Amino acid sequence: MPQQKQDDDIRDYFEENCISIFFPNWASCKDLAATLIATSDDEMEVNIQKYRDASSERQLYMPFKYLANRAFKAARHALGAVGPDARRDREADLADLPNLLAVPAHDRPLLGCAGERK
């Protein structure tokens, strides 16, 4: 559970947790995210606005799916660009990297586990 923050406690626990969880990449993640925002196109702007304007949980789904997949795609391309053979064969570099997708589970069955917990 999250830490209980005292009144005089000015530590940014979220930041510290992110540093720990994504160690040692959190700074890079933030840099890449900032770049992604800075270079966003119209479609992305529209989806960010839709996300901000949502007034119910269900209205979050579509714009979030778009934004999450843009983030995964940006990360994949960024890693591909620094791969050992990036200069020669970009497609091959990307092929070695996982293609992560934000797959909706709110509208379809989720399987994968069964039986009693031991």
Added chain:
Amino acid sequence: MNGMLLRPDFVAMRVRQRAEAPSPVDATDASSMIEMKFDHVVKGNPPKLHDFSSGLPSSAFEREISSKTSKWTAHEQILEYGCVALSAQGPSSQSIVDLLVTHMRLQLNYTDRAGCMMSDEHNFSNDISILFAALIGVYILDVQHAGRQPEITRLCESHGTPLTTSDFDPADRAVTAGATAGISRPIAPVKVMIHPESNPAEQVAVYAYGANLMECLMPLDGTAAQQVCKKNPRARTRPSIAGLRKSKRLDKGQVVATKRHANLLRRFAPRCIFGSGLARYSCILEGDAEKSNEMTLQLSWQPKDRVSESLVLRLANEAGIHGVPTLVGSRDIANMDDGHIRSRLRETFQGLDSIRRVDKVLRAIIWREDGIPLSSVNNIIDLLCGFESILRSMSKSTSTCAEC
């Protein structure tokens, strides 16, 4: 709670390039689970329950979770999602990061086999790039997956391995929801580096494939079993059938499914993530041309000071004891205590009796089952007790004969 279930809203998972998102979603493939809330839902802390009377098939995941309390907080839900997915993924995943997104607020949940950590909530309404950064972090963690357990590599294709394309066929890994809500799902094959017994200084790749042999024993009706046994005359039931009989779960005409029944519906028994995460798979050594050698790869987290089964097997093999599997290779391939997160957890919870230091090692052992399958023995204590029992009975027999 019938007809109701809760589930994460999104699952971050690997999908082949240009392939469509799978349906149903398989928690075993999840890199991260993402739960979305809206403020009025979170403030009252009611669980997010979806009415599933829409006709979509039910899932085992649903039953597992909905059987518990309906008064879960959002934190408990996202933790449960992560735990269940991590447990199902077996030893190929060491940790999972899940996201709880409450419109413009974000919390991260990190779970591994030793515990979990929930971050503070962060309001990103002024800087939405934090949401992107977290998602990018999830991606990078996924890429680094092999780096956390560097000797276990999840494979994407058969090229350069002795495996066949069918071992990677997603169709074979599709989950089928049936009356038993069973799962017939071989793992995505993995490569593990081990030291062969023939030359311990060397490293050899082992390719593991198929279903986890530690899946729950499943009663199988006689007809289906006969069909399989005709194809595989060497098929045998596991010795722990006796345990199943005692539990009265094995009805008349049923047998226990073995790995030869891997194509049939099976129940997956997730090991408690706070336990050893024991998993066994069929495997083939690098350089071997075919899979006829009946080798098994065991991956298990064990206390560092526990004697490895590999030592017991090695001694038994050297002593020429009949019926003991032949040790092919072994290696300690990862430490539980090697991560930054672990250090952080220890610092955070220092002094609490309930938080104990985790000092475990991930051991890989390869054996060839020439005789009694080692899978009938749960741990080294059972194995030693077995030997002791044999010696005692032999001693009694000798004494009786001497008295005669």
